[in-house]
Amino acid sequence: MSAESYAASARSISERARATPSARASSPAPYLDSLNPEQRRAVEALDGPVLVLAGAGVGKTRVLTTRIAHILGRRLARGQEILAVTFTNKAAREMRERIEALTGIPDGMPWMGTFHSIGAKILRRHAELVGLKPNFTILDTDDQLRLLKQLLKAENIDEKRWPARALAGLIDDWKNRGLTPADVGAREAAGFANGLAAKLYKDYQGRLKTLNAVDFGDLLLESLRLWRENPDILAKYQERFRYILVDEYQDTNAVQYLWLRLIAQTSRNLCCVGDDDQSIYGWRGAEVENILGFERDFPDATVIRLERNYRSTGHILAVAAGLIAHNRKRLGKTLFTSAEPGAKPTVRGVHDSHQEAREIGDEIEAEQRRGTSPADMAILLRTTAQMRAFEDRFNEAGIPYRIVGGPRFYERAEIRDALAYLRLVAQADDDLAFERIYNTPRRGLGEATLAQLHAVARPAALSLTHTARSLIETDELKPKPRQVLRDLLADFERWRALPGTPEDLARVVVDESGLVAMWTAEKTQEANGRLDNLKELVRAIGEFPTLEAFLEHVALVTEVQSQDSGPRVTLMTMHAAKGLEFDVVFLPGWEEGLFPSQRALDDNGLAGLEEERRLAYVGVTRARRRAAIYFAANRQVRGLWQSSPPSRFIDELPEAHVEVIEAADPPNYAPASRFDEAVFSGRRYETPGWKRAQERSQDAGYRRPAPPRVIEGRAMALGAETSAYRIGERVFHQKFGPGRVTAVDGAKLTVDFDKAGRKMVLDSFISREA
């Protein structure tokens, strides 16, 4: 039985009667003509499982959107019968827009979205079946951590030794792998708090249920459980989704894989698009192996490779290919292009992160003079911490920039406070929201009052709001907190009864809650920004029909669409850049320890290194016509200056396609001569010659690089054999002022300060008295 007829047999006669004739009658679609043969095959292979291996820049999104348009155009399914999952909201939005443009139908694809948003949608429909109410709250990381901290405290576990963050990571990992508390064995849990982790996980899930809440992982795990435990409901969804498309398939984790396999069982019309070379989310549970699993689970799958690159010029592509060829674990794809070779990607060593920012700023200005719009340029970084240097420099130089990712709007304290108020308006039983704001702004309610509330609420399994309502009618509470609490509850009652739009409500709540007054009172630059953010929040709510819709959006969508004011250079992490492209791409920070990240290497060895290399591949392949790589000899990390050798990835680039830019003038050696050695180590890449470098990287493997040498600050000071200071010498300390050395113990000095008396200090904080 073919997949199509199998699917068809599950549909009603009238449905089939309606769909069939017009499907055959539709005219050859003009949108197919502009596709290359492979793309066209990927679009037209509608029957049965399809795996599309799509390299960078091969028109992947185009294939996905055209495929959907094709399904719709041939009337094989209606929009609501197509399930299309992406990983990011950005990708979902883009695909939605492109399909609307192709079909002219707005909102035609209700089941297009991220795994998480679709999971949430399904879960809300059948919440009772997994022990939730339909209006359940989706916890963010912050709520989650606070909850876990409470649990750790309850178990008397030392939070210093076993941080809540680590437990959150563990639970997240289990959920990504599809493990419920019952599935977590002793061995799995042994690594945390002497095996208590399994119990904590169980307690955590219990608390979530009482709170009528889920976390991110639950959106998938619980919808999977829902399907598994309710075959009738599963069957409905299996019949509904006649076509399933998955973007960025290489990033799926175990649950997502099971989820897809289950829902696609009936129609078998599952089309997964992915690129093993761009798998960069292993750290959050993604399993590239799912690509291999696809062919195992669907042996009849059609596999289509898209290898013609339309994005980058020849040299850029060659550099990317040469780099990724160092990975062993690949399915192997060869990208090619008929575009011009173009300019060779450049490699440039600089003295430090400041020079790096300055040079790139200058290059951006030069490009602008040549007619490149700032909007067509991007700086792609390994970590968000690297952004600071560029922001500072660009502000100085007046270069317009925007940050994608970075500190998220909805995670800012002032926004989360306001959101907590709104959550409580929407749902009085949201205890985590209650705990967040019951004393924000300060209103004289403290630990003691909260403890009293908990003492009553816990055993009775009642919410804090509910408990507070009854407690204020008794004499349990002291008069003052009692009155304050009464007022607070009255505020919420009033707000809940308020007529008007969600935006009106938000404006009133933000104002009457005292949040605006709280920040206005601060009168700092920062507080002003926070007030602006609150205004922005109110404005954002205006775009939603109901408060509930807005809160759902906030939980699932992390970024906020910034109103564009002119073209800007984009500043973002390489992770955030996946799927995007720019004319000119700057890639700073290619240093050992930073990129590849030491952490990735330490935690995951060769696999970690290969993932880092894929990230480098993603970075380079974002560029259409120019890629510029930089490494700095010196970089400030957590306040300390560190010196690192250039990234091994630089030595792995194919020499013939790279232009090495030698510093015209030796870098500026200021401020002190002790940087000299580090500066020269930055030039190492030119000396040994590319050949040796290539050979070295051939036998691949994971070499542990020399750890970064800290050349200023504590680490060095502690390691120093003897101090440069002598007993009796006059010295000056930033905080304690002038004094005289009375004893030397390695780097530790005992100093009699003129004002502060005798102190033990480190010599690195001391200078000779002027």
Add this chain to the structure above:
DNA sequence: ACCCTCGCATTTTTT
């Protein structure tokens, strides 16, 4: 209850 200071760890990356 609130404020301040100090010591300490911390940070890759995101739905």
Add this chain to the structure above:
DNA sequence: ATGCGAGGGT
């Protein structure tokens, strides 16, 4: 550098 929790003073 920054941010959090602990501890002590008001």
